[in-house]
Amino acid sequence: MSKESVKARQKKREKTVLKYEKKRKILKDSKSYELLQRLPRDASPVRLRNRCSITGRCRGYMRKFGISRIIFRDMVSQGLIPGVKKASW
Known part of the structure; x- marks a missing residue:
């Protein structure tokens, strides 16, 4: 589990990227x-x-699911992700 400050910083960056997206595109072009x-x-x-x-x-x-491998494994084991099941051979 990462620190709350790291999560907050990431959220702030995401907002800033969205805010300046159009302006950046115009300036780059x-x-x-x-x-x-x-x-x-x-x-x-x-x-x-x-x-x-x-x-x-x-x-x-894991980009496809937007979660880390550890949480992914837990969720698959609990059957919370439809269409995915643990492989066994």
């Missing part, structure tokens, strides 16, 4: 990089990190 550099650093989508929606864990993240 016009190739005015000097104005682009004046935008906040967190406005860049590169600074976002994939995190588990439940625990906030960043490693072992």
Whole structure:
């Protein structure tokens, strides 16, 4: 479980990216990089990190489900994810 401050920082970055999305696109298309550099650093989508929606864990993240591998395994074992079952051979 990651710290609440890390989760909050990530949420703040996501809001900032959405806020400046159109402006960044316009500045990139016009190739005015000097104005682009004046935008906040967190406005860049590169600074976002994939995190588990439940625990906030960043490693072992499964894009298709939006959760970490540990939570994924628990949810599959409980039958909470439809269409997925534990493999056994």
